[in-house]
Amino acid sequence: xxxxxxxxxxxxxxxxxxxxxxxxxxxxxxxxxxxxxxxxxxxxxxxxxxxxxxxxxxxxxxxxxxxxxxxxxxxxxxxxxxxxxxxxxxxxxxxxxxxxxxxxxxxxxxxxxxxxxxxxxxxxxxxxxxxxxxxxxxxxxxxxxxxxxxxxxxxxxxxxxxxxxxxxxxxxxxxxxxxxxxxxxx
Amino acid sequence: xxxxxxxxxxxxxxxxxxxxxxxxxxxxxxxxxxxxxxxxxxxxxxxxxxxxxxxxxxxxxxxxxxxxxxxxxxxxxxxxxxxxxxxxxxxxxxxxxxxxxxxxxxxxxxxxxxxxxxxxxxxxxxxxxxxxxxxxxxxxxxxxxxxxxxxxxxxxxxxxxxxxxxxxxxxxxxxxxxxxxxxxxxxxxxxxxxxxxxxxxxxxxxxxxxxxxxxxxxxxxxxxxxxxxxxxxxxxxxxxxxxxxxxxxxxxxxxxxxxxxxxxxxxxxxxxxxxxxxxxxxxxxxxxxxxxxxxxxxxxxxxxxxxxxxxxxxxxxxxxxxxxxxxxxxxxxxxxxxxxxxxxxxxxxxxxxxxxxxxxxxxxxxxxxxxxxxxxxxxxxxxxxxxxxxxxxxxxxxxxxxxxxxxxxxxxxxxxxxxxxxxxxxxxxxxxxxxxxxxxxxxxxxxxxxxxxxxxxxxxxxxxxxxxxxxxxxxxxxxxxxxxxxxxxxxxxxxxxxxxxxxxxxxxxxxxxxxxxxxxxxxxxxxxxxxxxxxxxxxxxxxxxxxxxxxxxxxxxxxxxxxxxxxxxxxxxxxxxxxxx
Numbered sequence: 001x002x003x004x005x006x007x008x009x010x011x012x013x014x015x016x017x018x019x020x021x022x023x024x025x026x027x028x029x030x031x032x033x034x035x036x037x038x039x040x041x042x043x044x045x046x047x048x049x050x051x052x053x054x055x056x057x058x059x060x061x062x063x064x065x066x067x068x069x070x071x072x073x074x075x076x077x078x079x080x081x082x083x084x085x086x087x088x089x090x091x092x093x094x095x096x097x098x099x100x101x102x103x104x105x106x107x108x109x110x111x112x113x114x115x116x117x118x119x120x121x122x123x124x125x126x127x128x129x130x131x132x133x134x135x136x137x138x139x140x141x142x143x144x145x146x147x148x149x150x151x152x153x154x155x156x157x158x159x160x161x162x163x164x165x166x167x168x169x170x171x172x173x174x175x176x177x178x179x180x181x182x183x184x185x186x
Numbered sequence: 187x188x189x190x191x192x193x194x195x196x197x198x199x200x201x202x203x204x205x206x207x208x209x210x211x212x213x214x215x216x217x218x219x220x221x222x223x224x225x226x227x228x229x230x231x232x233x234x235x236x237x238x239x240x241x242x243x244x245x246x247x248x249x250x251x252x253x254x255x256x257x258x259x260x261x262x263x264x265x266x267x268x269x270x271x272x273x274x275x276x277x278x279x280x281x282x283x284x285x286x287x288x289x290x291x292x293x294x295x296x297x298x299x300x301x302x303x304x305x306x307x308x309x310x311x312x313x314x315x316x317x318x319x320x321x322x323x324x325x326x327x328x329x330x331x332x333x334x335x336x337x338x339x340x341x342x343x344x345x346x347x348x349x350x351x352x353x354x355x356x357x358x359x360x361x362x363x364x365x366x367x368x369x370x371x372x373x374x375x376x377x378x379x380x381x382x383x384x385x386x387x388x389x390x391x392x393x394x395x396x397x398x399x400x401x402x403x404x405x406x407x408x409x410x411x412x413x414x415x416x417x418x419x420x421x422x423x424x425x426x427x428x429x430x431x432x433x434x435x436x437x438x439x440x441x442x443x444x445x446x447x448x449x450x451x452x453x454x455x456x457x458x459x460x461x462x463x464x465x466x467x468x469x470x471x472x473x474x475x476x477x478x479x480x481x482x483x484x485x486x487x488x489x490x491x492x493x494x495x496x497x498x499x500x501x502x503x504x505x506x507x508x509x510x511x512x513x514x515x516x517x518x519x520x521x522x523x524x525x526x527x528x529x530x531x532x533x534x535x536x537x538x539x540x541x542x543x544x545x546x547x548x549x550x551x552x553x554x555x556x557x558x559x560x561x562x563x564x565x566x567x568x569x570x571x572x573x574x575x576x577x578x579x580x581x582x583x584x585x586x587x588x589x590x591x592x593x594x595x596x597x598x599x600x601x602x603x604x605x606x607x608x609x610x611x612x613x614x615x616x617x618x619x620x621x622x623x624x625x626x627x628x629x630x631x632x633x634x635x636x637x638x639x640x641x642x643x644x645x646x647x648x649x650x651x652x653x654x655x656x657x658x659x660x661x662x663x664x665x666x667x668x669x670x671x672x673x674x675x676x677x678x679x680x681x682x683x684x685x686x687x688x689x690x691x692x693x694x695x696x697x698x699x700x701x702x703x704x705x706x707x708x709x710x711x712x713x714x715x716x717x718x719x720x721x722x723x724x725x726x727x728x729x730x731x732x733x734x735x736x737x738x739x740x741x742x743x744x745x746x747x748x749x750x751x752x753x754x755x756x757x758x759x760x761x762x763x764x765x766x767x
Contacts, residue, residue: 036369039318044310051311082498089495095315095335095370 028057028078029104030111030181031088036096037063037071044094045073054079054087058113058156060178070098076156076179103181111181115159116141117150121170129169136162147172193322194219194353197286200329202229203362206257208248208623209233210241214261215301216288219353221259233623233652236644238265240616242272242343243642246281247620250603251578253406255282255336256620262288263301266308266347271610273312273343278607279429280404282341284332285313291351292320305347314342320349322357330365339372340493341404372492376509376517384464384488384505385522391462392533393485393540394422397445400429400606401467401491402511403599409512410599413466414438416519420529423541425453427468428591429606436595442541446474447742448588451549451751452541454740457482458748459540465489467511470500471607480747490514549740549753550592559709561586561661561732565593565633568659571716576628578621580604582614582638585667585738590633612641615658619645622654629657629720636662636729637686646699649725657719658727663734664689671737675752675761692729699725707731 035041042061049056058076077087091100103109119129133140133150142149152162156179163174191199197220210233213221224232235241238260245256260269266287276283290299306318315335319325328346336344388394396417402409410433417424417440424434425445434441443450445457457463463485475481481501488505489497497506507514552562579594580603581587587604596602603621605613618632639660649656669684693703702722706715719726739754752760
């Protein structure tokens with residue numbers, strides 16, 4: 001049939017999305033949810049993903065509006081276009097979920113993750129770790145004679161790259177926050 | 187003026203303010219304060235069930251037959267877990283239910299207290315939404331919000347878990363108009379541009395079909411009325427899912443009968459061959475689509491649904507319209523009329539000719555018998571003898587359910603209550619009691635199998651206590667008929683655990699509870715026996731001994747497309763083929 005003349009873009013409240021629905025290619029999407037900060041809301045969101053067999057690559061959640069009792073949940077998930085649309089529609093049905101934004105589709109977005117790396121070692125390796133940390137603009141937040149804890153922020157890819165470099169230099173432990181994301185512009 | 191009262195009193199007050207007349211429930215330790223309040227008033231009637239699962243099914247029957255939410259009150263722990271099946275049933279079939287559960291006192295939560303269960307945790311995926319009311323001041327507001335959520339948008343079950351100390355404590359009552367409901371407002375009006383596009387498609391379609399579902403009935407009687415007007419004015423054929431029967435009358439000239447796995451030949455082939463499919467309040471369930479990749483391959487598909495997640499879930503839809511069925515149909519009719527009521531008449535005549543040829547196959551025909559009651563015959567006679575009466579029908583789950591859908595005709599919405607999505611054996615008997623409580627003067631019949639009936643037969647006690655003269659029409663084949671049928675067709679005739687041994691004498695069973703029992707095995711006496719059942723003023727268990735090996739046709743075997751339907755005549759050939767695979 002002829003293409004429908006319906007506006008593009010999508011949110012949880014719109015079924016009108018005209019991207020190639022039949023594509024079998026999986027793609028990563030970053031979803032931002034604005035939810036009521038009430039008991040059980042995270043369990044509802046996670047339960048939806050596990051119950052319907054969707055993947056979560058990264059999840060962050062914290063209260064962002066104390067007065068309005070609102071929290072922001074950022075989820076990085078992966079799926080075909082049809083699956084992503086279904087995930088958004090299902091999320092939109094959850095009563096305490098107020099907004100569902102697909103930052104990958106709606107507009108350009110900035111995505112950042114914070115990570116802490118503990119690197120243990122001495123000699124050349126210790127010097128090299130410090131030098132690389134400088135290149136990656138990682139901060140030293142704790143140090144002993146045998147170890148550093150680096151703090152680094154950036155995209156997930158940058159943090160992955162830093163982890164690869166630290167591994168041969170005595171990487172002992174990693175803690176990552178998961179992705180936080182906002183759309184660009186006003 | 188604000189009113190203060192105990193949490194328990196708030197529950198009763200909120201129910202009154204919500205217009206609730208009946209509560210289906212079962213008391214226990216954690217809800218005693220609420221039961222004490224129920225004892226001290228006469229506005230709300232309490233129907234004491236014999237098992238909590240049945241309470242939810244009764245509330246479903248009540249809700250489905252009235253359009254009002256059904257209300258359930260049960261205790262903590264086992265009371266709540268027993269109600270879970272009913273809640274999932276209501277979730278799958280979009281039935282508005284409000285369930286109240288008692289909970290151990292707040293200070294005991296998490297200590298594995300007596301009759302403690304994590305009710306909100308267990309029922310989170312079983313409800314549309316649920317609440318743990320930890321604060322008496324918020325309790326009334328939550329109850330009003332719960333009624334709003336249960337009945338707005340796509341309806342469904344909600345649950346409010348109330349710890350016992352919250353019931354005892356005193357707080358401020360929130361009036362319904364003060365309750366927080368703004369945050370949940372599903373969109374009702376459809377996009378006018380999209381509706382206009384659908385009208386354009388309807389004007390030129392050569393082989394259109396309406397495919398309607400339970401969403402039409404949930405949208406209210408007005409939606410069914412608009413659907414009838416639209417179907418009759420356009421002359422397009424219409425088929426419906428199991429859940430949607432009655433929205434368009436079975437006697438209507440455009441009616442093709444039910445579609446799907448055990449749907450009619452003409453309905454399924456029309457779905458397969460159409461060029462424009464208009465899905466209205468239907469969700470492309472696997473029992474409808476068969477093999478998805480071959481589902482109606484050459485059609486443009488439009489879908490009207492209030493739930494965005496029902497659109498494009500299973501089948502890709504070319505023209506989605508998000509909105510309430512009634513609102514969208516109103517706009518659709520208006521636009522279609524204002525553009526001159528156009529249809530492609532010449533092509534439609536050819537389409538009907540094709541459909542009439544499919545009808546000639548007479549897919550529901552069966553081999554009649556003079557010695558044994560065929561289940562199809564029993565339903566044909568029941569239909570003939572009850573048609574035109576003020577009748578409501580519920581069913582259990584299995585072959586009898588499909589035969590009932592095939593052989594009974596429904597002229598109005600809210601007259602047919604069945605467990606469609608979850609397929610819950612044991613649904614029909616309690617549902618029939620819920621329907622009868624709502625419609626005391628009507629004829630309420632539950633079409634049952636003997637195995638399904640046994641799953642909630644304890645409710646004969648409830649039917650007797652509350653004088654609900656429900657008629658249990660059991661098609662007794664001493665088999666789990668649908669399981670047996672699949673084993674016959676797909677598992678080499680190995681009937682693993684699918685026969686009913688040690689069945690009770692149903693006549694004596696009825697009499698043990700003070701109800702009436704009737705048994706019939708002779709086709710010649712069936713009419714008299716059915717009339718005796720109808721005319722008896724009280725609950726009846728009708729044990730209709732039917733042919734034991736009858737299979738239900740037509741049938742689309744799982745994973746096959748619509749055009750590979752099995753008719754009764756094909757069954758033997760299919761079995762020999764299946765044995766080779």
